[in-house]
Amino acid sequence: MSQRTRWAVQIVTAVVFGVVAHLQASSSTAYVSICCSAPSTAGVFNAATLALTRTIATGSGGDGLALTPDGTKMFVTVDHRGELQAIATATGALLARIKVPIGIAGTPPLELAMNPDGRHVYVFVPQIQPKSLLIAVDTTTYRVTGRLNLPFNESEGPLLVSPDGTKLYFEEGLVNQYIQVIDTATLKPVTQIVVNEAPTGLAVTPSGLLLMPDTNNELLVIDPRAGAIVNRISLGPPGQILAGPVIASPDSATAYLAFAGPSILAVSLATGATVFNAPVVQLPTHFALSPDGKALYSINFSTEGAYSVSEFSIPAQKPAATVRQLGPLSAVALSQDGGTLYVLNADQSAIVPVDVSSRKPGHGILGGVGINSLAIPANGGTVWGSSYAFALSGNILIWNPATGRLQFTAGASGGLSFSPSGTVLYVASPSKVIAVDVRTLHETARYTAAQLTNVGQAIPSPDGQRVYISVTFVSGSPDGAVLLPPGDLEVLDSATLKRIAAINIPDGVGALALTPDGTTLLCTSNRGHVHLISTATGKITATIGLSPSNGLLQGLAVSPDGSLAYVTDAENNLLFVADLATQTQQAAFPVGMAPLGVAITPDGSAAWVLTTPGLETVNVLTGNVGGPVPLPGAPSAIVFAP
Secondary structure (H helix, E strand, O other), rough: HHHHHHHHHEEEEEEEOOOOOOOOEEEEEEEEEEOOOOOOOEEEEEOOOOOEEEEEEOOOOOEEEEEEOOEEEEEEEOOOOOEEEEEOOOOOOOEEEEEEEOOOOOOOOEEEOOOOOOOEEEEEEOOOEEEEEEEEEEEEOOEEEEEEEEEEEOOOOEEEEEEOOOOEEEOOOOOOOOEEEOOOOOOEEEEEEEEOOOOOOOOOOOOEEEEEEEEEOEEEEEEEOOOOEEEEEEEOOOOEEEEEEEEEEOOOOEEEEEOOOOOEEEOOOOOOOOOEEEEOOHHHHHHHOOOOOOOEEEEEEEHHHHHOEEEEEEEOOOOEEEEEEOOOEEEEEEOOOOOEEEEEEOOOOOOEEEEEOOOOEOEEEEEEOOOOEEEEOOOOOOEEEEOOOOOOOOEEEEEOOOEEEEEEOOOOOEEEOOOOOEEEEEEEEEOOOEEEOOOOOEEEEEOOOOOOOEEEEEOOOOOOEEEEEEEEOHHHHHOOOOOOOEEEEEEEOOOOOOOEEEEEEEEOOOOOOOOOOOOOOEEOOOOOEEEEOOOOOOOOEEEEEEOOOOOOOOEEEOOOOEEEOOOEEEEOOOOEOOOOOOOOOEEEEEOOOOOOOEEEEOOOOOOEEOOOOOEEEEOOOOEEEEEEEOOOOOOEEEEEEO
């Protein structure tokens, strides 16, 4: 299979979080994507089968995960609110929130560790400045019982607890590195163990030794009681790069490490000999080991942007099972009896149905990161979501509201639009536009942007013969007044995505829209301009001037009858209404801060606008603004069911 098409067949079905409204997509329903700050989820897996049994909602941007020894509680650190959450594993109920200051979210993530006696959980915030922070939290009262500030020194983590529960360990420094040792009873520094190597992972053996693979392809064995490195084990040929995670066997005899090959390497800690070096399909990022030492669990990431959960058989020295998951996966923990695996997903997006008449949201699905594009095919049975972003890979979510099932692909993402027949999906990302067969999910054609250009939107013509795209140039303006970059509107053949024509827009290319009859292409530009372009001639036939003219025209939509254009101004917080027949401005309605996207209800009576406060609805006759609609995060895209 070619690299161009491989992403399309990587698709699995996942259990949807929560109680899903079983509804058929209809014109009475709008679907709104939440790009950010939606709840993250923790997947609960049967460790024997890797079957996902349920999901637990957590705070947005889950970083770290730790279980109490009895398995009744899970503690999760989350970025969005900067807090530690205590959650009942049986019910998913939120038991407590403990505020944790955070400097730079996820760089590195909040470190989390549980004391073996289950009485305290420790949170390390290494990125906060001017001093890093370590806190101890009572797992019963949820009170902070200890706090330690340390000099900011770029810790690489992770945070570890000694098997007897008396010491904490973590790495410090980008140069002159050392292992910091902390007394858990007093939360006071005990000593520093100099290593002078850049770690790629850190683990503690059941016997109490520390294991630290480094960037020199060595495994350092450290005795914290002696405060010294007691062994250096070479880890294979030069040039083989360590992936990072390391874990010790229950008898402390063997270390298991991940290489970027990818492979899993087993090393004898007594002799330094390689026990095995077994290839795996995806790169492990985190490990968990069964109590009997026979099953090595990992969360993984592939070069195509796909995440998965795997079981590796230690006796067989090969992978036993792998299940694809919607990422990004950020942590894994195994119950003490080895029966249940918890996998934390740092997803922050959602798709939520909203009743058009009542403006009330229903139960949606949680998943993905940065979703800012939605599309519905002609049959209206599914809602597709993805992220237009400068990224090498991503996901496309496919949700069936009637059944509540969520599918996803890995490897491509972007702004989505369907052909009129619903058989072809166009995916526009900054570097390219691809056409995908909806039935097979195989890529059928591709248009690649030239150097120093970025692709914006892709809009198919009503007859299905052409695709209109915006291409902007990476350049500026001599007087510095231009907010939107100059560029072209390009016309592509829908079957081959070969360019047919190009229309230059020198005064800036913003949002695009096409009239329902396909005769006129609209493009926002700078200085309050909205250009009208004939699709027959490829020429600008008129330019509507909006006032005030100093705005940033980010959103554009056309009324269902094709008579009016609606334009959002993110600078002046306005929604413009323009008559396309007379090429005149009809109204300028004040809306919430920084309006971006806009969509018009199927009956043409209201404009739904995405603003910083949230989703607002505007009566297009009176200008009355309603909302914001209560949603679980920041709205980023709207699509009305056909």
